[in-house]
Amino acid sequence: MTLMHREIMEQPEVLGRLYEKNEAVLRALVEELNARGVTKAVFAGRGTSDNAAVFAQYALGVYRGVVSALALPSSMSAYGARLSLRDCLAAGFSQSGRATDALLVLEEAALQGAPTLAVTNDAASPMAKAAKYHLCCFAGEEKSVAATKTFTAQIYLAASLAALWGENRELQAALRRVPEQLAAFLAAPPDSLPRLAERFRYADDGFVLSRGFNYPVALECALKLNETCYMKIKAYSASDFYHGSLAQLDEKTPVVVLAPRGALFGDIRALAGRVRDCGAEVNMVTDDEALVAAYPGGVLLPHTGHEATSVFIFAAFAQLFAERLSVSRGLNPDEPRNLKKVTLTL
């Protein structure tokens, strides 16, 4: 068994008591944010942690009306910009807690008196120490170069913050159900998943499309396939794919569509139809039975009952898909070429 596979399987346990373990910090953070009337946020992260930050943008936007920017660290580190971070929540995402550029954003924000948050897997890390609040992933050591369990832990913490800050009991209840739902999914992934991996054995490139809460999962799916399978596959938000990008499509290009039930279901379904009309094949991944029936060879995922928690099942699908495909290609997903586990970008 690969390290990546082992770490994928650990996720239900990691998420199991993650809220309880971080509840005191979450409550203190929300209290300060409310007391200060914060409605803006700045997020910093790279790679998988950047994808988690994009999820946090959706979650805090939808459930609390927070407008959040992804930090451009080079504007500070290289151009010497004095970004005005006051009145913002400044949050850094990093597995190791050692991301140099995210640390820089936290330090500058602290100097300006902004509330700072680190979301990492290491309570002793520089980012955890630099931030006033630290949400810990408690994921144990992550050995696989391809991040899996820290990604789902990061987005679970982001969703928990959104639910608590937004006082959304429905989302809170939905999040409690996730560990069990994820355990059931991982114990018996659909037969169509290994079959899909077989079909991609010789695929060099392609697209992963989704929108809304699952757009960051599409980004993460593409990144896992980039790093473990060396596929030059690219993620798009369905809304962006219409703008110029659609011209790249031809009948040889595999397209993976992540179509969760929910507010954007009709929109994503419409794009899938358009892609098929362009002559490309849609590999449909959905939690909707009727939709999967319309796309032969698709994958039916279990429905979590809430669009914002569907991301955990879709993310686990993406991880399993990449891991299986990597192994079937004779590669080692734990040791991708050209990469190291921790990357320090200034």
Added chain:
Amino acid sequence: MTLMHREIMEQPEVLGRLYEKNEAVLRALVEELNARGVTKAVFAGRGTSDNAAVFAQYALGVYRGVVSALALPSSMSAYGARLSLRDCLAAGFSQSGRATDALLVLEEAALQGAPTLAVTNDAASPMAKAAKYHLCCFAGEEKSVAATKTFTAQIYLAASLAALWGENRELQAALRRVPEQLAAFLAAPPDSLPRLAERFRYADDGFVLSRGFNYPVALECALKLNETCYMKIKAYSASDFYHGSLAQLDEKTPVVVLAPRGALFGDIRALAGRVRDCGAEVNMVTDDEALVAAYPGGVLLPHTGHEATSVFIFAAFAQLFAERLSVSRGLNPDEPRNLKKVTLTL
């Protein structure tokens, strides 16, 4: 001559008196932003206009310390989020001024009393009418599906706003020199440019890498190659490319590196070296003589004397490169498959 080529060549004239034509609006906008103490912004745009918005993020961040978010319109349109836009500059970018989702952001911002700005090519468009301030590209009708002159006009206006708001006379002076510099470049593009296009005749995929001010130009370069040449080429910020994405690299993959002199020159040069060490070929595009000499087959661009205005030369390079490559492939860059000129995304 293609429409795209004609519109590329029109750019010096479009930019020529763009500041003067918009100066009154720019001054009034800056006066209101200063009076209200605005330090945050939200930008909305799709495709090429989204790339212009990313440039605006760098320009306003570096020259005025403004933290700006790219709007997630679906959080409002699909999920019904009540984003807190007060105290933000809300700006929509769109060639036609008819981008449905950007319009939605402007309308919501206006309801909340936020200062609103539209940057479009049509003063009679819905976005121009919805926003309190309208910066007009005055680019004439843009007929080519692949946007060119409106992109450089949008980023010229964004840079002009940053220079005025940030009271940066050096940047203001540098911007005045751009039309002439661009005219000289377009009148005599380097011989190495058509040669580079020849080399890419059969390339299917690849990467465009840059960082900082030219990162949005890398995005735009990739988008032009996507839509006019059907190349599945992908842009990365140099700093992001290290995170997982580097595993995609092999010796068959062409890489274009945009390396302007300036604050991030050493960083981009280091990445190019790393890419070469991974066995991939670097097609170097730079305004630095010593660097181009180190990469055979590279393109030397004229130096504008200011990193923030190098983007106009690098953008024009990208446009010419895509147009030539498209024609040499027997395609029509004015009529990319699968696309229409105006896309209305909700």
